[in-house]
Structures are given as structure tokens and as C-alpha cells.
Amino acid sequence: MITGKTLITGVIGHPIEHSFSPPMHNNAYTQMNMDYKYVPFHVQPADVKNIITAAKTMNIKGLNVTIPHKTTIIPYLDEIDETARRINAVNTISFKDGIAKGYNTDGLGAIKSIQKYTNLKNKKVLVIGAGGASKAITFTLINEGIDDLVIANRSKENVDKLMKNLINETKFQNISYQPIAKTNEVINDVDIIINTTPIGMYPNHDVEPPIDTNNISTQHTVMDIIYNPLETNLLKQAKINGAQTIPGTHMLINQGIIAFEIFTGKTPSYESFEKPLLEHLKK
Ligand SMILES: NC(=O)c1ccc[n+]([C@@H]2O[C@H](COP(=O)([O-])OP(=O)(O)OC[C@H]3O[C@@H](n4cnc5c(N)ncnc54)[C@H](OP(=O)(O)O)[C@@H]3O)[C@@H](O)[C@H]2O)c1
Numbered sequence: 001m002i003t004g005k006t007l008i009t010g011v012i013g014h015p016i017e018h019s020f021s022p023p024m025h026n027n028a029y030t031q032m033n034m035d036y037k038y039v040p041f042h043v044q045p046a047d048v049k050n051i052i053t054a055a056k057t058m059n060i061k062g063l064n065v066t067i068p069h070k071t072t073i074i075p076y077l078d079e080i081d082e083t084a085r086r087i088n089a090v091n092t093i094s095f096k097d098g099i100a101k102g103y104n105t106d107g108l109g110a111i112k113s114i115q116k117y118t119n120l121k122n123k124k125v126l127v128i129g130a131g132g133a134s135k136a137i138t139f140t141l142i143n144e145g146i147d148d149l150v151i152a153n154r155s156k157e158n159v160d161k162l163m164k165n166l167i168n169e170t171k172f173q174n175i176s177y178q179p180i181a182k183t184n185e186v187i188n189d190v191d192i193i194i195n196t197t198p199i200g201m202y203p204n205h206d207v208e209p210p211i212d213t214n215n216i217s218t219q220h221t222v223m224d225i226i227y228n229p230l231e232t233n234l235l236k237q238a239k240i241n242g243a244q245t246i247p248g249t250h251m252l253i254n255q256g257i258i259a260f261e262i263f264t265g266k267t268p269s270y271e272s273f274e275k276p277l278l279e280h281l282k283k
Helices: 020-033 045-057 082-087 107-117 132-143 157-172 233-240 249-264 270-282
Strands: 009-014 035-043 062-065 092-096 099-103 124-128 148-153 175-179 190-194 222-225 244-246
Touching: 009 020, 020 035, 020 249, 020 270, 045 092, 045 099, 062 249, 082 099, 082 107, 082 132, 092 249, 107 132, 107 190, 107 222, 107 249, 124 132, 124 249, 132 148, 132 157, 148 157, 222 233, 222 249, 233 244, 249 270
Parallel strands: 009 035, 009 062, 124 148, 124 190, 148 175, 190 222, 222 244
Antiparallel strands: 062 092, 092 099
């Protein structure tokens, strides 16, 4: 029941109706007996300048931010966490004592998902894609102490921009580019493979994996950040070849759990986020 005491959190985006965050957060609030509700807010790009003032005015306690507002919201924040500043994208905003502070939990959500299966320190990682998610993940991988980063992408221009940014911000030098069609040549040298492109995502899920999977083997941990379908063709093939596979739902759940902690100071169980997400994905 919503009363005058109920605290409000939510997510802003355009479009927003397909967001999986409301069922995850609301289920955790119910399970933890917390008087909070998590609401999806449809915000047009032209209105992003009004969001922080509106949220403060209405005593909103926290907001997640999704496409297309992750970067355009930044000038309106009071403070920004160092990782989010480096990535130049915010997906979580806390409101405390009148201060709106932006964070980015995507990278940490991905890293937490991998660390459940393998250590990142001194590892060699191949990341496919150089878009927004890749940027958050590659920054966080470097922070976690990986040894070597190979980025494969369709557009060389976009990789060059990302690599320049990563080197400028982190001073990490062991970064190289590999054409997406030639990833097979480097697969034997890497430990972890992460797909951050939408290749294989529903409704276009019945396609070839983004890379040649022939050389993927038991030495590899392969994560696809696509969460619909639960098992992409890349993961299916990697599993057949004996690799440890991690579906994109893990990242989605972990980035949400970190945002929940930022909003409320409390840690929900993994299961309280996973159950409603899997139910929604089945629909
Ligand atoms: N699990 C999670 O929590 C989570 C979080 C965020 C995002 N995601 C998923 O991650 C995916 C990417 O999101 P994003 O925000 O990073 O998107 P984005 O910024 O648009 O970047 C997309 C990347 O994929 C590449 N790409 C797109 N279509 C391609 C194609 N047909 N062939 C080859 N490369 C292609 C692009 O290459 P170019 O540079 O050549 O254009 C770019 O590097 C989406 O499927 C999204 O749903 C999942």
C-alpha cells in the first residue's frame, strides 16, 4: 500500500515501458518489508534539464537513468562519482541532503558477474563492441587490474575514440584493436571474452555469433551482456566448446543491486532481483 510515508525511487528513460528494473526493485522492497516504491518515468529528451529539480521537489530518493539520458543528465547533477565522470555516463542518481549525485553501476555490475566465476587480476580480456556498455565495462576492467585488453569492433573509428579515452583517463597502455572478423587469431591468447554488441538480441536472436567461436575452449570465461534471450547463440556455442558462460541477466541484476544499495543503504538478495526478472523475460 502507498501511504504518505512511502519513499519513491524510479527510472527515467525514453522509451521506458520495457524496463525490467521496476519488477526487480519492487520485489526486493516487498521482500525486505521496506516502505518504498520504484516507478518508471517516461521523460522526453527535451525535458532532461528539468529532471533533477523535479525529483528534488517531489522528494524522490533515487533514480536510475537509461537511454537516451545517461550523458545528457550530467550537466544538471550537483556531484558526480569519479567512475561515472570518466565514463561520461550516469545510470544511477542518489538524492541526499539536497544533493543529486550521479554514479555508473553498469561496469561494476558486469565485473561482479564475472568475479563470481573467475578472478580478473592479471587476466587478458577480449571485449567485442565499443559503445556505451563497452566503455563502462572496459574502464572497470582496467580498474580491477587486468593485464591486457583487446577490443574488437565493427567501426575502427569508434574503437580509436574509446582507446584514446581509456589511455587518457587510466594511463593503462596494454590495449589493442582487433578487427571483429579476425578475433579468432587472438582467442587463444585471452582468458575472458565479453560481447557488448546487440548481435544476437531478441527479436534478431537467430543469427551467427558476433565472432568466430571455433577457438573458444575450456580455458575461457565468456559473458554476453545481452539478457534476452537468456542464452544467446554465442553462449550456446561457447558452452558446447566447454567454456564457462555468463548470461547478461547477471550484469542487469548486479547493476540494479548496486543502485538499490546507493538509494537505500541496504543490500537486497540476488534472488529477490532474479526471480521477477526471469518471470518477465519468460513473458
Ligand atoms: N546486461 C546489461 O545490464 C546491459 C547493460 C547495458 C547494455 N546492455 C546491452 O548491451 C548492448 C549494447 O548496448 P550499448 O548501450 O553499448 O549500445 P551502443 O552504445 O549503441 O553500442 C553498440 C556497439 O555494438 C556494435 N554494433 C551494433 N550493431 C552491430 C552490428 N550489426 N554488427 C557489428 N557491431 C555492431 C557497435 O559498433 P560500431 O561502433 O561499429 O557502431 C557498438 O560498438 C545492447 O544489446 C544492450 O541491451 C546490457
